[in-house]
Amino acid sequence: MITDKNTWELEKDYLRRVINEISIQLNNGVNAASNYKKEAIEMQKNMWEDVRCAPTNSFDLEAPAQMWQYQMDLNNQARKYKLSTDKVSRLEKMYESPYFGRVDFIENGEEEAEKIYIGIYTLSTNNNMDILVYDWRAPISSMFYDYEIGECSYDCPAGSIGGKLLLKRQYKIENMNIVYMFDSSLSINDEMLKDILGKSTDNRMKTIVTSIQREQNAVIRNSQNKILIVEGPAGSGKTSIALHRAAYLLYKYRENMKSDNILVFSPNHVFEDYISNVLPELGEENIRRSTFIDFFENMFDSRYRIETMNQQMEYILARNLDKRRLRSIKFKASSQFLNILKRYMQHIEDGMSTKFKNLICKGTLIISADEILRTFKEDYFHFSFAKRLEKLRQRLFYLLEQHEEKRIKELLDNYIKENNLQEEALPEEEKKLAERKAREEIEPLKVDIMQMTYFDIYLLYIDLFRNIENFAKPVDEKESDGFISIANYTIRQLQRNIINYEDVAPIILLKTVLDTVSDTKSVKHVIIDEAQDYTVIHYEIIKKAFEHSNMTILGDLNQSVNGYMNIGSFGAISETFNAQDANSISLTKSYRSSKEIADFCREILNTQNNLEQLNRHGDKPRIIKVDKSNSSRRIAEDIINLKEKGFKLIAVICKTAGQCEELYKSVNSYVDITLISNQNEIYRGGVVVIPSYLAKGLEFDAVLVNSIEDSDYSKEEDRRLLYTVCTRALHELYLYYIENISDLIKNVNERYYTHDILI
Numbered sequence: 094m095i096t097d098k099n100t101w102e103l104e105k106d107y108l109r110r111v112i113n114e115i116s117i118q119l120n121n122g123v124n125a126a127s128n129y130k131k132e133a134i135e136m137q138k139n140m141w142e143d144v145r146c147a148p149t150n151s152f153d154l155e156a157p158a159q160m161w162q163y164q165m166d167l168n169n170q171a172r173k174y175k176l177s178t179d180k181v182s183r184l185e186k187m188y189e190s191p192y193f194g195r196v197d198f199i200e201n202g203e204e205e206a207e208k209i210y211i212g213i214y215t216l217s218t219n220n221n222m223d224i225l226v227y228d229w230r231a232p233i234s235s236m237f238y239d240y241e242i243g244e245c246s247y248d249c250p251a252g253s254i255g256g257k258l259l260l261k262r263q264y265k266i267e268n269m270n271i272v273y274m275f276d277s278s279l280s281i282n283d284e285m286l287k288d289i290l291g292k293s294t295d296n297r298m299k300t301i302v303t304s305i306q307r308e309q310n311a312v313i314r315n316s317q318n319k320i321l322i323v324e325g326p327a328g329s330g331k332t333s334i335a336l337h338r339a340a341y342l343l344y345k346y347r348e349n350m351k352s353d354n355i356l357v358f359s360p361n362h363v364f365e366d367y368i369s370n371v372l373p374e375l376g377e378e379n380i381r382r383s384t385f386i387d388f389f390e391n392m393f394d395s396r397y398r399i400e401t402m403n404q405q406m407e408y409i410l411a412r413n414l415d416k417r418r419l420r421s422i423k424f425k426a427s428s429q430f431l432n433i434l435k436r437y438m439q440h441i442e443d444g445m446s447t448k449f450k451n452l453i454c455k456g457t458l459i460i461s462a463d464e465i466l467r468t469f470k471e472d473y474f475h476f477s478f479a480k481r482l483e484k485l486r487q488r489l490f491y492l493l494e495q496h497e498e499k500r501i502k503e504l505l506d507n508y509i510k511e512n513n514l515q516e517e518a519l520p521e522e523e524k525k526l527a528e529r530k531a532r533e534e535i536e537p538l539k540v541d542i543m544q545m546t547y548f549d550i551y552l553l554y555i556d557l558f559r560n561i562e563n564f565a566k567p568v569d570e571k572e573s574d575g576f577i578s579i580a581n582y583t584i585r586q587l588q589r590n591i592i593n594y595e596d597v598a599p600i601i602l603l604k605t606v607l608d609t610v611s612d613t614k615s616v617k618h619v620i621i622d623e624a625q626d627y628t629v630i631h632y633e634i635i636k637k638a639f640e641h642s643n644m645t646i647l648g649d650l651n652q653s654v655n656g657y658m659n660i661g662s663f664g665a666i667s668e669t670f671n672a673q674d675a676n677s678i679s680l681t682k683s684y685r686s687s688k689e690i691a692d693f694c695r696e697i698l699n700t701q702n703n704l705e706q707l708n709r710h711g712d713k714p715r716i717i718k719v720d721k722s723n724s725s726r727r728i729a730e731d732i733i734n735l736k737e738k739g740f741k742l743i744a745v746i747c748k749t750a751g752q753c754e755e756l757y758k759s760v761n762s763y764v765d766i767t768l769i770s771n772q773n774e775i776y777r778g779g780v781v782v783i784p785s786y787l788a789k790g791l792e793f794d795a796v797l798v799n800s801i802e803d804s805d806y807s808k809e810e811d812r813r814l815l816y817t818v819c820t821r822a823l824h825e826l827y828l829y830y831i832e833n834i835s836d837l838i839k840n841v842n843e844r845y846y847t848h849d850i851l852i
């Protein structure tokens with residue numbers, strides 16, 4: 094902490110200067126915005142007046158041109174208005190706390206060091222000649238995050254600029270006053286981080302611009318790799334980094350990239366809402382957010398009932414699993430199935446040569462099978478498989494129509510000849526007869542065309558399972574039986590118009606490869622958060638659907654909440670994409686939980702890892718044995734105590750939505766609590782009861798795990814789910830049981846928790 098009086102005076106002076114400049118620009122901006130608005134209203138008035146006064150019946154050639162001019166002027170005015178209101182809102186955001194860091198940098202060959210103040214935006218005067226505050230995303234600002242005192246450099250469009258960092262200072266400025274400042278010779282000061290993270294959280298994710306760490310900065314500013322894969326433990330800042338990276342890209346490529354060019358795939362709507370504040374706080378418009386299934390939703394036919402990811406999770410967690418379904422879920426998440434799908438799609442393409450046949454009508458060849466195949470393969474080469482079939486159908490029907498017309502003419506000519514008639518004397522009845530005859534003759538060919546060009550993705554998918562052994566190449570009888578059982582199960586579900594969640598991605602892949610994809614052209618960058626919960630098939634779809642986009646893929650295998658459908662290894666992701674395009678970065682430090690909670694969570698995983706932890710201390714997690722009759726009251730009392738301690742965000746996390754509903758009913762009579770049992774509900778903070786899989790990605794001041802009974806978390810597949818649940822806690826973690834503690838917890842060394850037995 095800096096106490097030197099002289100330094101304080103100098104810093105206060107600078108802050109005054111900056112705030113004064115912001116005030117001036119703010120005033121100018123507000124005036125400019127109001128003038129643009131007035132002028133626009135005036136223009137609109139003039140335009141309507143001109144329209145009203147224009148002579149109604151005269152043919153005025155100038156009117157459309159004049160209207161067009163008005164429209165152009167109005168658009169221009171609207172653009173200027175938006176630019177000035179954007180600037181005003183930025184200045185307003187800066188006003189109370191204009192910067193948070195400073196580096197003094199002396200460039201090689203220069204004599205004097207430059208003071209670089211860093212804030213969320215740039216503030217400049219004299220037509221951008223003097224920069225009072227640099228945007229945190231500016232190239233020069235990267236030194237604040239990357240370097241300690243000493244040699245340093247930064248990259249800018251002109252190349253690498255080297256020099257020395259003489260000073261690195263951090264500020265806490267509130268209400269236009271410096272609360273404190275640090276000179277940090279090392280990384281961004283841990284004390285400041287502890288101060289940020291030690292506070293009670295908001296119900297939405299916050300920005301971390303003031304304290305981005307070096308390893309995080311490397312991800313945020315990475316521009317070398319088309320596909321960037323980021324692995325990091327719970328709480329290492331993956332989601333935060335992803336959103337800051339989006340803000341960085343919008344700044345760096347501001348000429349070519351707008352917020353709707355970036356798409357983030359998030360696990361559910363609760364999470365989508367949770368992350369919705371970060372970009373607006375950074376002064377950027379929100380990027381597109383969607384769940385995977387929502388993004389591709391329009392591909393599905395309304396006659397099918399599609400199971401959601403959460404419904405499948407409930408099914409898996411409910412424990413009464415049908416073995417066949419379980420085998421089917423695992424199989425459909427495997428690379429073995431991806432290879433089967435690839436072989437099958439190739440077979441569909443190749444099989445067209447046998448599918449087409451000559452179209453012959455009463456001995457007349459309309460088009461040969463070879464010609465149909467050539468048209469399909471060569472003329473429609475640029476279209477997708479399904480589109481080629483559609484075009485081919487149109488073409489064949491056209492040829493059929495032509496043949497029909499020719500045939501009618503031929504029949505009528507014969508009649509005229511046989512009856513020695515003039516054409517005008519042809520009876521109407523005879524014309525109708527000829528038309529009917531020609532139609533009847535071509536009728537079977539219409540059926541042939543429909544059969545040759547029929548395309549139904551669901552039937553194709555069913556067909557795959559009817560012949561799965563041809564594509565699966567089973568190694569032995571047992572495997573073959575397994576395939577047959579999965580095939581029968583899948584066919585039966587689809588015939589009942591049900592698409593299980595595990596079949597959603599394979600069907601989307603078929604549709605993406607063989608048919609059209611949703612419109613993805615505008616997407617230049619895709620962010621995939623919670624990347625561990627997608628399968629190889631999801632990644633194959635992403636590769637195909639967004640082939641021109643760059644990607645940032647972030648996840649943690651230890652948080653694979655679905656034990657049967659996940660990626661399994663991050664190597665599988667890079668293998669999906671072109672190896673030259675992909676690069677992986679690992680984060681090693683975790684920021685969310687107190688050290689005591691983080692240690693406990695690490696023990697649940699039962700693996701050796703060298704993860705670093707921010708040295709923020711708190712109480713040890715508490716394991717609490719309760720009596721069945723009073724467990725809800727006990728949870729309610731703990732919630733009340735936690736609230737009294739000042740914690741605002743408190744979550745009771747149950748394994749399933751069903752358990753949440755039950756618990757909600759009993760706890761709600763003692764304390765005010767909100768139930769979030771499906772992904773469409775909005776999380777507004779306060780005290781919530783939420784199922785395990787919906788809590789992933791979120792964080793709370795205190796987490797109360799409703800039950801660590803061995804009936805809840807006993808299998809190996811539950812380990813990662815339990816880990817994910819516990820790592821949601823920042824400050825306090827309570828875990829309750831009634832009879833027998835889960836083995837996953839029993840193995841945790843007793844020194845990492847306290848154990849209360851309340852009987």
Ligand SMILES: Nc1ncnc2c1ncn2[C@@H]1O[C@H](COP(=O)(O)OP(=O)(O)OP(=O)(O)O)[C@@H](O)[C@H]1O
Binds near residue numbers: 684
């Ligand atoms: N550099 C940082 N400075 C301040 N806070 C940080 C920093 N990095 C991460 N945090 C905080 O740590 C917490 C965890 O961050 P985040 O949710 O982004 O991590 P994550 O890796 O996505 O977590 P998980 O995988 O467990 O969902 C958040 O409160 C975030 O604000």
